[in-house]
Amino acid sequence: MSKPSSSTVATLTQGGAASMLLAFARAYPGRTALALLALIIAGVLDGLGLSMILGMLNLATGTDEEPSAPEQAALEVVAWLGIEPTTTSLLTLGVVLIAVKAAIVLLANRQVGYTVAHVATDLRLRLIRAVTASRWRYYLSQPVGKLSNAVATEAHRASEGFFHGAVMATQGINALIYASLALMISLKASLIALAFGGFLLGLLHFLVRTAGRAGRDQTGLMSSMLAVMTDQLGAVKPLKAMAREEHIDALMSSQTRDLKTALRHQVLSKAGLQALQEPLLAILVGIGFFYFLVQMNLPMATVMMMIFLIARSVNHLAKAQRSLQHMAISESAYWSLRQTIEEAEAEREPPRGHRTPSLEQGIEFDHVRFAYDREPVVDGLSFRIPAGQLTVLTGPSGSGKTTIIDLAAGLLHADSGRVLIDGQPLDEIDHRQWRRMIGYVPQDPLLINDTLLRNLTLGEDGIPRERILAAIEQADAGEFVRALPDGLDTVLGERGGRLSGGQRQRLAIARALIHQPRLLILDEATSSLDEVAESAVVETVQHLKGQLTLLAVSHDRALVDIADQVIRLEPASSQGKAEAGDDA
Numbered sequence: 001m002s003k004p005s006s007s008t009v010a011t012l013t014q015g016g017a018a019s020m021l022l023a024f025a026r027a028y029p030g031r032t033a034l035a036l037l038a039l040i041i042a043g044v045l046d047g048l049g050l051s052m053i054l055g056m057l058n059l060a061t062g063t064d065e066e067p068s069a070p071e072q073a074a075l076e077v078v079a080w081l082g083i084e085p086t087t088t089s090l091l092t093l094g095v096v097l098i099a100v101k102a103a104i105v106l107l108a109n110r111q112v113g114y115t116v117a118h119v120a121t122d123l124r125l126r127l128i129r130a131v132t133a134s135r136w137r138y139y140l141s142q143p144v145g146k147l148s149n150a151v152a153t154e155a156h157r158a159s160e161g162f163f164h165g166a167v168m169a170t171q172g173i174n175a176l177i178y179a180s181l182a183l184m185i186s187l188k189a190s191l192i193a194l195a196f197g198g199f200l201l202g203l204l205h206f207l208v209r210t211a212g213r214a215g216r217d218q219t220g221l222m223s224s225m226l227a228v229m230t231d232q233l234g235a236v237k238p239l240k241a242m243a244r245e246e247h248i249d250a251l252m253s254s255q256t257r258d259l260k261t262a263l264r265h266q267v268l269s270k271a272g273l274q275a276l277q278e279p280l281l282a283i284l285v286g287i288g289f290f291y292f293l294v295q296m297n298l299p300m301a302t303v304m305m306m307i308f309l310i311a312r313s314v315n316h317l318a319k320a321q322r323s324l325q326h327m328a329i330s331e332s333a334y335w336s337l338r339q340t341i342e343e344a345e346a347e348r349e350p351p352r353g354h355r356t357p358s359l360e361q362g363i364e365f366d367h368v369r370f371a372y373d374r375e376p377v378v379d380g381l382s383f384r385i386p387a388g389q390l391t392v393l394t395g396p397s398g399s400g401k402t403t404i405i406d407l408a409a410g411l412l413h414a415d416s417g418r419v420l421i422d423g424q425p426l427d428e429i430d431h432r433q434w435r436r437m438i439g440y441v442p443q444d445p446l447l448i449n450d451t452l453l454r455n456l457t458l459g460e461d462g463i464p465r466e467r468i469l470a471a472i473e474q475a476d477a478g479e480f481v482r483a484l485p486d487g488l489d490t491v492l493g494e495r496g497g498r499l500s501g502g503q504r505q506r507l508a509i510a511r512a513l514i515h516q517p518r519l520l521i522l523d524e525a526t527s528s529l530d531e532v533a534e535s536a537v538v539e540t541v542q543h544l545k546g547q548l549t550l551l552a553v554s555h556d557r558a559l560v561d562i563a564d565q566v567i568r569l570e571p572a573s574s575q576g577k578a579e580a581g582d583d584a
């Protein structure tokens, strides 16, 4: 996929910047209202401060003209405060009001800053929760890169959308205040000038639309590019080993090229808007001067004040337009992220079953059929995993070993036939309770660059220390853990790099045992280990035999040798006869 498909773009455009702002305002009503209120108060103070300074200028120049409406309002406020209207008092008050306005804007921006951080964090958490709570089959179908992109770049760009929305509101309020002051001085002249200014800015609106389109392209391209890139980087070893790494970008070249074009369009339209706004404003000022002075015969002092106020107002409008352009760029990221979240939420795994599980007798597959697509992976498969014993599932690649594990854990569901736990259909058993009875050890256990303790508990607080130590002993990891410089508080390094493969796998077993499972699943747990590490893990499994039910997927001869039962799977075409044999 080199470009976002037209249907994706169509769904993404339907939101629009205004709906995005509305969605943010609905999600954070208190914060939005507070920030807006602060900005309005700041705008009013700014207008009043400015009117005081204008009044002071008129006093200082000793003009005998009638004070304009804003000056009149400023003088009334001064009188209401019981202060003598002198140049000093008006200047001081004007400066104080403008300083107070600056402080209020700072506070409002602080609010906006907090909200921006909230927007990004909330969207990220919502996505992560929705994806991890989704059905397993849906999860499997999601490219990891697309999700990482959503969490990293789309959430950030969406929060930028909120930020630019807030800046747009600030600029809009400022424009309104200056426009109101101008309207109070001369209604007709101001209306004409503001309409002309608005018209000039409207001419540039095509640059906002161009930027929006480029933003949408960026959103779609980033998503597909990161999906490809994550797969590529995950499989970089063969490319390096065959000295073909320089070709890695060939697979992404069309996306990179299109992304470059999209970014160029964004930068050009941003620079274009800024560059064209300036001369248009100069034209407005020039024409305004001529019109007010020659055509409308307004006094020079009024013209100066009007030009000042209208230029300020239109300048703020121009800034608001630039914020709108930024929002148009980030808007698609927000809609794309929301779409991903809503899709994942719609795929939420429903609570299944109500019966309390037990594992005293065993797990039974009774004529199970399951297909991911059309062709079944397992078909009419029947076998039994007796409780308290070690069962090894073996068979050629693609014969369905992992699928069987997923069916036993209730992550996948049989199309027909039944999976029974102690004689009860798994569909009737509370799935979360059942999974909480399972310990799972994958082929490549994920170890994080954190302490051993956090690696074992995966951040879950409140697990008693004795239980952790017991699990470590059970997994035969006690000896090397005691030899670590800081014991449980030792930091393991990136991907547990300070540990040998066997040690890492024993820790993975300890991690699974901490929750005192009734069923321990070892999914190719020895496959990537060397001989020494492998026999260490097999020894651990040997020690665990009889303590709980063990289900291992393995081709490992040593594990097959110690199994109570070995189930040899055949490809689906010849299934129904999964061959079960006693200790091989």
Ligand SMILES: Nc1ncnc2c1ncn2[C@@H]1O[C@H](COP(=O)(O)OP(=O)(O)OP(=O)(O)O)[C@@H](O)[C@H]1O
Pocket: 140, 141, 372, 373, 377, 395, 396, 397, 398, 399, 400, 401, 402, 403, 404
């Ligand atoms: N998410 C999926 N979507 C579609 N097909 C899938 C999916 N996962 C697995 N398959 C297919 O189902 C079949 C069984 O896969 P499974 O991973 O269960 O086999 P396996 O015996 O564990 O293989 P291996 O030993 O290579 O890990 C394979 O043909 C595989 O291509």
